[in-house]
Amino acid sequence: MTMTHQEPLLAIEDLHAAYGLSRVLFGVSLQVDAGECVCLLGRNGVGKTTTMRSVMGFLPPTGGRILWKGTNIAGWSPHRVARAGIGFVPEDRRIFAELTVWENLDVAARAAKRDGKWTIKAVYELFPILPELRGRRGGFLSGGEQQMLTIARTLMGNPELLLLDEPSEGLAPLVVEALLVHIRALKKQGMTILLAEQGVDFSLALADRVYVLEKGTIRYTGPAGELRDDQKLRNHLLSL
Amino acid sequence: MGPIRAAAVTVAATAPELRRRTTAAATVRRRRAVSDRIPWVAIVFLVMATVPWLGTRYDTFLASQIVIDALFAVSLNLLLGTTGLVSFGHIAYFGIGAYVCGILMKTYGVPFSVAFPAAGLGAALFALISGYFCVRLIKLYFAMLTLAFSQIVWAIAYKWNAVTGGDQGLPEIPYPNLDWMSAIPGFGDLSIGARFYLLTLALVAVALAIVHRIVRSPFGRVLTTIRDNPERAAFLGINVRLYQLAAFVIAGGFAGLAGALYGIFSRGVFADYVFWSKSAEILIMTILGGIGYFWGPPVGAAVLVWLNQVITDYTQYWSFVLGAVLLVLLFGFPGGIVGGLDLLWRRLKRLLNA
Numbered sequence: 001m002t003m004t005h006q007e008p009l010l011a012i013e014d015l016h017a018a019y020g021l022s023r024v025l026f027g028v029s030l031q032v033d034a035g036e037c038v039c040l041l042g043r044n045g046v047g048k049t050t051t052m053r054s055v056m057g058f059l060p061p062t063g064g065r066i067l068w069k070g071t072n073i074a075g076w077s078p079h080r081v082a083r084a085g086i087g088f089v090p091e092d093r094r095i096f097a098e099l100t101v102w103e104n105l106d107v108a109a110r111a112a113k114r115d116g117k118w119t120i121k122a123v124y125e126l127f128p129i130l131p132e133l134r135g136r137r138g139g140f141l142s143g144g145e146q147q148m149l150t151i152a153r154t155l156m157g158n159p160e161l162l163l164l165d166e167p168s169e170g171l172a173p174l175v176v177e178a179l180l181v182h183i184r185a186l187k188k189q190g191m192t193i194l195l196a197e198q199g200v201d202f203s204l205a206l207a208d209r210v211y212v213l214e215k216g217t218i219r220y221t222g223p224a225g226e227l228r229d230d231q232k233l234r235n236h237l238l239s240l
Numbered sequence: 241m242g243p244i245r246a247a248a249v250t251v252a253a254t255a256p257e258l259r260r261r262t263t264a265a266a267t268v269r270r271r272r273a274v275s276d277r278i279p280w281v282a283i284v285f286l287v288m289a290t291v292p293w294l295g296t297r298y299d300t301f302l303a304s305q306i307v308i309d310a311l312f313a314v315s316l317n318l319l320l321g322t323t324g325l326v327s328f329g330h331i332a333y334f335g336i337g338a339y340v341c342g343i344l345m346k347t348y349g350v351p352f353s354v355a356f357p358a359a360g361l362g363a364a365l366f367a368l369i370s371g372y373f374c375v376r377l378i379k380l381y382f383a384m385l386t387l388a389f390s391q392i393v394w395a396i397a398y399k400w401n402a403v404t405g406g407d408q409g410l411p412e413i414p415y416p417n418l419d420w421m422s423a424i425p426g427f428g429d430l431s432i433g434a435r436f437y438l439l440t441l442a443l444v445a446v447a448l449a450i451v452h453r454i455v456r457s458p459f460g461r462v463l464t465t466i467r468d469n470p471e472r473a474a475f476l477g478i479n480v481r482l483y484q485l486a487a488f489v490i491a492g493g494f495a496g497l498a499g500a501l502y503g504i505f506s507r508g509v510f511a512d513y514v515f516w517s518k519s520a521e522i523l524i525m526t527i528l529g530g531i532g533y534f535w536g537p538p539v540g541a542a543v544l545v546w547l548n549q550v551i552t553d554y555t556q557y558w559s560f561v562l563g564a565v566l567l568v569l570l571f572g573f574p575g576g577i578v579g580g581l582d583l584l585w586r587r588l589k590r591l592l593n594a
Contacts (some may be wrong), residue, residue: 056475058471058474060556065298077474078471078474078475079474079475079476079477079478079480081475081480082475082476082477084377084478088475090475092470094469094472096464096465096468096469097468098464099461099464099465100467106461107461107462107465107476108255108476108477110458110462110466111462111473111476111477111478113351113477113478114477152474154476156477157477169408170384189516
């Protein structure tokens with residue numbers, strides 16, 4: 001052994017999951033290394049969200065392992081997973097409507113009980129629109145503002161891995177553009193990201209590596225550049 | 241009481257729905273400015289304090305009932321409005337408080353200054369035990385389990401003759417010694433009942449201030465996030481069950497304090513006080529007043545106690561009238577009485593500004 005192999009931050013091994021009797025995941029395996037941006041691509045209903053919910057502990061897997069820095073966290077309760085350092089930005093991106101922007105962030109910081117570089121000041125710097133809105137109730141924000149607040153709120157927990165579930169869904173093109181800039185900035189700062197997306201352009205603009213999911217299994221895996229350059233392969237895999 | 245019970249169950253079952261509908265109103269409420277500058281709360285407490293001098297004995301009796309129910313309803317609203325938990329068995333903690341205080345004072349001659357906090361602690365302790373199981377279930381199952389625990393408490397109160405007096409209850413619970421009040425100018429001529437009312441008012445004021453503080457604290461904000469969406473709260477790292485249990489214990493403790501006051505006020509504790517229909521009554525008060533507002537439940541308590549009085553003077557079909565009032569309120573003002581007043585106030589302001 002001349003080379004020390006670095007352990008992946010997150011390694012999912014042969015994950016099976018089901019909602020009641022309907023099985024959704026059939027042996028999904030993937031891994032995310034520290035500092036990487038990995039994208040789960042696939043159409044609606046192929047199991048992207050289910051994979052993320054299983055990692056977060058909302059849907060205990062029926063088989064397989066979820067290794068977080070080498071520890072199997074399959075079956076942990078969601079708040080334990082969050083405190084272990086996995087931050088989840090859910091697809092519905094709903095903020096706490098009755099709390100102000102500042103209160104949303106404050107609650108998250110208290111809940112996670114993890115110290116780190118992400119403070120209110122730091123997230124305000126990343127999302128300059130938030131300090132202007134700090135006193136506003138979450139319910140009065142636009143879709144794009146809510147998405148930024150959701151990401152900022154998750155960052156307040158100082159996660160080591162960010163799970164982003166369909167961040168671009170339902171947002172206007174201009175807002176998606178702005179979001180892209182913000183997520184890129186996050187990535188540049190060294191944040192490890194696992195992204196679930198339907199939008200090919202959005203995900204290929206961000207990801208280092210791509211997993212294409214189909215009917216609950218991994219259909220393809222490779223560097224994002226390969227998919228970006230090969231139109232034929234893209235059409236073949238995603239038939240969008 | 242029969243029809244009230246039925247109405248209460250219907251009302252309680254729609255509480256989460258109601259909560260959602262009042263959220264918007266509550267959000268706007270926080271932006272209100274003008275009415276916040278008038279110290280409504282202080283004014284109301286001062287007016288309440290004059291009742292023994294300006295009112296009749298009967299007024300003092302009604303005011304006592306209102307003040308005690310106000311604390312009880314606020315403690316329930318910590319679960320219902322703040323945390324989003326519907327409890328059908330909140331009377332159990334009220335009852336335990338009444339029994340603990342009553343038994344300590346009557347059977348063991350313990351002074352009120354010890355028996356009163358003990359009642360709160362006893363109720364909180366039982367809330368800790370029952371809540372440990374309740375928060376493991378969600379929604380309707382949670383509600384049903386709270387009901388089950390409250391029926392257990394009732395059964396014990398009804399059957400454990402040696403301690404609770406069983407069917408006969410615990411009559412003639414002594415008043416605390418309030419002779420010291422004679423030293424205060426103007427208090428000399430007050431009856432013991434009036435003095436106890438003033439003590440009750442002061443204690444409830446302090447208790448409400450504490451609950452208010454809790455609701456507005458970061459801890460209270462976490463409870464709000466859980467009500468909003470427990471799942472979302474969990475992935476921020478919030479231990480949802482632990483916080484729900486904490487809210488349950490605090491609510492139980494304050495219900496116990498209200499119960500302790502009630503036992504002394506009504507000069508006895510009886511198994512009837514713990515019967516589950518009482519949980520329904522307090523649910524009605526809370527929803528009637530408005531669960532989206534801290535001062536909703538006290539207003540609900542005042543209105544219900546007063547309505548009960550007025551209506552029974554005219555007709556024996558009190559529950560019929562109550563049902564009609566509730567119906568109008570639920571459809572017309574989903575934010576309860578306070579929600580309706582808030583709406584009216586804002587409309588008025590807009591009219592004056594225009």
